[in-house]
Amino acid sequence: MKVLLISANTETINMPVLPLGLAFVNAALIAQNFETKMINLMDAENAEKLLKETISEFHPDAIGISVRNIDTQDIKRPGFILDPVKTMISECRKYSKAPIIIGGPGYSIYPETALDYLGADMGIKGEGEVAFPKLLRRIENQQPVSDVPGLYLPQKGMIKERECIRQTAEVHFPLPIHLPVPDTIQKKELWIPFQTRRGCPMDCSYCSTGSIEGRLIRKFSIQQAIETLAAYSAAGFNHFFFVDNTFNLPPSYAEALCDALISANIKIAWRCILYPSKIKETLVQKMALAGCREVALGFESGVDEILKQFNKRFNTSDVRNTSAMLKKYGIAQLGFLMLGGPGETRQTVMRSLDFMDSLNPDAIKITTGIRIYPDTRLADIAIKEGIIDPDDNLLMPKFYIRKELEDWLIKTIHQWTEDRENCIY
Numbered sequence: 529m530k531v532l533l534i535s536a537n538t539e540t541i542n543m544p545v546l547p548l549g550l551a552f553v554n555a556a557l558i559a560q561n562f563e564t565k566m567i568n569l570m571d572a573e574n575a576e577k578l579l580k581e582t583i584s585e586f587h588p589d590a591i592g593i594s595v596r597n598i599d600t601q602d603i604k605r606p607g608f609i610l611d612p613v614k615t616m617i618s619e620c621r622k623y624s625k626a627p628i629i630i631g632g633p634g635y636s637i638y639p640e641t642a643l644d645y646l647g648a649d650m651g652i653k654g655e656g657e658v659a660f661p662k663l664l665r666r667i668e669n670q671q672p673v674s675d676v677p678g679l680y681l682p683q684k685g686m687i688k689e690r691e692c693i694r695q696t697a698e699v700h701f702p703l704p705i706h707l708p709v710p711d712t713i714q715k716k717e718l719w720i721p722f723q724t725r726r727g728c729p730m731d732c733s734y735c736s737t738g739s740i741e742g743r744l745i746r747k748f749s750i751q752q753a754i755e756t757l758a759a760y761s762a763a764g765f766n767h768f769f770f771v772d773n774t775f776n777l778p779p780s781y782a783e784a785l786c787d788a789l790i791s792a793n794i795k796i797a798w799r800c801i802l803y804p805s806k807i808k809e810t811l812v813q814k815m816a817l818a819g820c821r822e823v824a825l826g827f828e829s830g831v832d833e834i835l836k837q838f839n840k841r842f843n844t845s846d847v848r849n850t851s852a853m854l855k856k857y858g859i860a861q862l863g864f865l866m867l868g869g870p871g872e873t874r875q876t877v878m879r880s881l882d883f884m885d886s887l888n889p890d891a892i893k894i895t896t897g898i899r900i901y902p903d904t905r906l907a908d909i910a911i912k913e914g915i916i917d918p919d920d921n922l923l924m925p926k927f928y929i930r931k932e933l934e935d936w937l938i939k940t941i942h943q944w945t946e947d948r949e950n951c952i953y
């Protein structure tokens with residue numbers, strides 16, 4: 529069976545990202561003897577032409593599309609970015625009768641509404657490595673599809689609950705051949721996305737990761753990770769972005785991974801995302817020795833009461849300690865603040881800004897207002913406070929921002945960032 533895989537993301541906000549999720553799916557399909565072709569629309573000067581040419585040369589029996597982003601998640605520069613995907617699906621229909629199946633992180637937050645909005649034939653919520661090949665075999669053999677985990681059909685909604693992959697040994701890490709790098713970004717210093725764990729149990733009040741990856745942490749084989757990183761390094765890629773939601777969780781795995789990187793002696797530089805709760809100095813030291821150059825420190829507030837509102841399981845002392853250790857071992861840090869959420873006042877905003885200054889990180893990213901995702905505590909609060917309608921499916925972005933603070937907050941943050949060169953707002 530021939531399967532065309534399309535990465536629909538053309539956004540370069542923050543940095544151009546490679547379609548790692550689709551590459552995992554590609555590797556799983558190839559391992560099960562499907563004939564695949566993967567295209568990345570990020571690379572296309574003319575997406576319509578590329579689709580037409582690829583479909584008429586390859587004649588796919590099924591088309592899988594990865595939907596990463598729904599919107600820019602930014603109250604100041606709001607942007608709904610699903611419409612180009614909708615157009616692309618209509619283009620595919622012009623040239624092929626093959627069923628169109630969508631998946632990906634953005635899609636998984638809105639499995640029903642995004643499927644209806646985009647007009648695809650089927651959607652798979654969550655991981656694609658097991659569910660997608662299973663669905664394709666059912667389609668190929670004209671069998672019922674009702675046992676495919678995470679499957680959604682138009683107007684029918686969920687057909688079967690998604691199942692998180694627990695047997696991670698069965699997942700093939702994508703190698704460079706599964707993750708083509710567009711010519712347009714090949715020459716630049718590219719941070720290859722790399723994943724060693726899935727799922728996050730931390731349950732922050734505003735976060736959608738539970739809908740995408742589930743709450744159970746699943747770990748990949750460290751040996752397989754090292755072999756894959758070595759293969760990338762041999763192919764000339766030496767910069768990696770660990771996309772794991774919380775690189776340091778569980779701590780024992782994070783340390784073992786760093787130990788393995790150090791003994792493998794692969795010369796790579798990497799970045800990751802840290803959850804700053806009770807991080808031990810030995811881990812930070814090993815991260816530095818293993819090639820960690822920069823971490824995203826997403827603490828979001830410098831006030832303990834607001835951290836509790838966000839359901840963060842750390843406090844400002846934990847953040848301060850983590851930040852000091854990172855400095856000691858020469859790892860650059862990007863500090864994040866997310867201001868204007870539940871419980872925020874002018875005083876808590878000023879305290880957060882002072883806290884950020886006191887840490888003096890290498891770079892700062894400030895967000896005002898918080899994107900409201902379905903099935904989160906923030907959505908419940910927003911409904912209670914009358915900010916959103918209980919029936920709002922939230923596909924079109926809505927933000928929580930304390931109304932009485934909004935104008936003042938935006939003005940204050942503009943002023944604050946003007947004086948600081950290392951600050952992105």
Ligand code: B12
Pocket residue numbers: 537539540541542543544545546548549550552553592593594595596597598599600601602629630631632633634636652654655656657660719720721723735736737740741769770771772773
């Ligand atoms: C790491 C990350 C980043 C990094 C990326 C680094 C890099 N080099 O890749 C950085 C910090 C740069 C980043 C930036 C942004 N991000 Co981001 N990011 C993530 C994060 C945490 C992980 C994504 C990832 O790589 N996952 C690992 C891969 C393996 O998983 P996956 O893609 O989900 O794929 C699996 C399944 O989805 C499925 N699947 C995937 N494709 C397909 C296709 C088919 C057909 C099928 C069946 C299945 C399937 O199978 C795959 C394997 O199991 C997610 C949150 C999350 N937990 O998913 C947010 C997330 C994707 N980001 C998001 C956003 C909004 C952004 C930004 C727009 C933010 C901003 N304003 O800067 C930018 C956009 C960047 C861009 N140019 O596109 C949102 C998207 C939702 C939305 N509202 O649009 C998410 C979901 C976070 C959230 N808020 O909920 N991001």
Ligand code: SF4
Pocket residue numbers: 728729730731732735736737773774803
């Ligand atoms: S730690 Fe990160 S991924 Fe996990 S719930 Fe909190 S914000 Fe989401």
